[in-house]
Amino acid sequence: MNVAGLVLAGGRSSRYGRQKLFEAHQGKPLYQQSIAAMQHAGISSIYIVTNQELAPAFQNHRVIIDENPYGGPLRALHTAMEKMSAERFEWLQVLAGDVPYIDGATVSTILQATKQHPNSDIILPTTDGRNQPLHAAYHMRCLPALRELVKKESSMKALYDAVDAYRLPFPSDHLAFININRPEDWRHEP
Numbered sequence: 001m002n003v004a005g006l007v008l009a010g011g012r013s014s015r016y017g018r019q020k021l022f023e024a025h026q027g028k029p030l031y032q033q034s035i036a037a038m039q040h041a042g043i044s045s046i047y048i049v050t051n052q053e054l055a056p057a058f059q060n061h062r063v064i065i066d067e068n069p070y071g072g073p074l075r076a077l078h079t080a081m082e083k084m085s086a087e088r089f090e091w092l093q094v095l096a097g098d099v100p101y102i103d104g105a106t107v108s109t110i111l112q113a114t115k116q117h118p119n120s121d122i123i124l125p126t127t128d129g130r131n132q133p134l135h136a137a138y139h140m141r142c143l144p145a146l147r148e149l150v151k152k153e154s155s156m157k158a159l160y161d162a163v164d165a166y167r168l169p170f171p172s173d174h175l176a177f178i179n180i181n182r183p184e185d186w187r188h189e190p
């Protein structure tokens, strides 16, 4: 498969009060839900982008260390793409590590769209018109734009505004992109 997976796992969890990525969900640390979803969709090369401080917790995985710790997802994506640019991958399927209901079918739908829209730079899921850039597939051709943007920007929006993003709508009641920010967010457990 020409797709690699990338789990964003280097945030501060300041709203949660402690590192949310390791909270138990269905008997496993929360971030592992994102890995399982990608594996179910057939992605076998999965990387975790994190910082030096959290890296020991991911020692059984392929880890990429943020060049700018706590620099945000755009910079984390840039660091990962630079590190992976010499490899054979065409697309990078990104998932946040704090999405308990993400599943393989959702990732498969995004991967299917990479085949249907091979000239797009990003397959950008949306729910109710809301962009979901932390759960998008990025073509490696985004790298030159990323190199320029990280010099001055920090938002993912800057990237999907700068390149050709194909919007992939999901139903408004689709749970897969719901993320945990605060402990009380678990009450949405379906």
Ligand SMILES: Nc1nc2c(ncn2[C@@H]2O[C@H](COP(=O)(O)OP(=O)(O)OP(=O)(O)O)[C@@H](O)[C@H]2O)c(=O)[nH]1
Pocket: 008, 009, 010, 011, 012, 013, 014, 015, 016, 021, 049, 050, 051, 066, 068, 069, 070, 071, 072, 073, 076, 096, 097, 098, 134, 180, 181
């Ligand atoms: N590698 C990496 N991942 C990040 C970074 N910032 C956020 N993430 C990840 O991106 C996902 C969404 O993060 P947010 O909830 O927006 O931010 P957070 O820092 O984790 O939490 P807050 O401090 O409460 O904003 C989570 O899986 C984070 O671990 C970063 O600078 N580097």
